[in-house]
Amino acid sequence: MSSRRSLAFSLSALLVFLFAFVSPSLLAAPTDDLLRLHQLRLATQKSLGDFYMYNGMEGDQRYARMIGESLQEAQGHLDALGEMPGEGAKALRSQWQGEWQGYRDGLQALMEAMRSQGYTDLQPVADLADSNQRLMAIAQELYQKIQQESGYSVPTLTQQSREQSLLMQGIALDYASRSASIGGSFFGGGEERAIDELVGEFASKLDGLNRAQQNTPEISAALGSIGTKWRYIEKSLLNYNENSVPFLVSKYSDSIIEGLEGVAAQYAANQH
CATH class of the missing domain: 1.20.120 (Four Helix Bundle (Hemerythrin (Met), subunit A))
Incomplete structure (x- = not known):
């Protein structure tokens, strides 16, 4: 019994030593x-x-x-x-x-x-x-x-998915500010750029994610669903000066971001 206790003590002392001298960034x-x-x-x-x-x-x-x-x-x-x-x-x-x-x-x-x-x-x-x-x-x-x-x-594809979420949030924010008649100059989320330029960037980067060789069938299906929702609001975003549909854009952008966050999590899980 005493040998077990001394073994337990030795192990705990070793752990204390490791935690004291190993860099925290190496531990986690x-x-x-x-x-x-x-x-x-x-x-x-x-x-x-x-x-x-x-x-x-x-x-x-x-x-x-x-x-x-x-x-x-x-x-x-x-x-x-x-x-x-x-x-x-x-x-x-x-x-x-x-x-x-x-x-x-x-x-x-x-x-x-x-x-x-x-x-x-x-x-x-x-x-x-x-x-x-x-x-x-x-x-x-x-x-x-x-x-x-x-x-x-952060793994490349996880990072790209996260950046895509932030871009979608930025587009939705810009659209909402214009629809509220507050003016495009008051949108938060980075540089002030034309909304059609942001829309083009989102579409291009979504195509890039779709072509990634690491895509599993689950990730491809999730990206397909995101693409369907994106196409549903893309024309409204490009024609923001005509028929303003802020409720629709807000609702669909939330859903697209949720999908992208799921994709980012799957990319991260597949790295391990």
């Missing part, structure tokens, strides 16, 4: 944190798109609920982030948290203005969009910094 790749950070970006971007829908639909409570859900989801992903792998990532995370608090407060103040007076002033909306863009830029930098400081890289 930051795959979960990078996924959480990606989903944090999606939820943050979506919260602004939901607000544009709320504004454009004159205070429709369905979108008020969706804003709340997007903010809650983003906060949940932020809270779940683990220890950052280095000082650069820690500093960026801290910077993000500071900007995030101001963004949340600004968004909630605009929702309150919409409830109490039935409209929002343009300047606070422009400020909110600027804050959203800063958050997206910091999160992108943090996403790169985590990989740099941990020595881990």
Whole structure:
């Protein structure tokens, strides 16, 4: 019995030694944190798109609920982030948290203005969009910094699928801002580019994913479903100045993003 105890002690002492001297990045790749950070970006971007829908639909409570859900989801992903792998990532995370608090407060103040007076002033909306863009830029930098400081890289096809999700969210956000008559200059989510250029990029990159040699039958089927939904809204996106259908674009973009996230997860699983 005592020999078992001493063996258990020796093993636990060995583990303590390993944890003390082995780099944390070697013990666990930051795959979960990078996924959480990606989903944090999606939820943050979506919260602004939901607000544009709320504004454009004159205070429709369905979108008020969706804003709340997007903010809650983003906060949940932020809270779940683990220890950052280095000082650069820690500093960026801290910077993000500071900007995030101001963004949340600004968004909630605009929702309150919409409830109490039935409209929002343009300047606070422009400020909110600027804050959203800063958050997206910091999160992108943090996403790169985590990989740099941990020595881990997100697999190529997983990364391409995630970028496709963010692009779809950006297109939906741009479309919602135009439909809400807030103006294309107030869209958050990266550089300001013509919506037809973004649509062309999405279609081209979706074709690229469809041609990937690593596609399993399940992934091909999922991409086929995404393609069908995309074709359903593609013409509306290209003709955004004619018949505005923000509800349709919002609904289908959510479904396309959900499909792309599933594809990204399958690509990641197939790497192991």
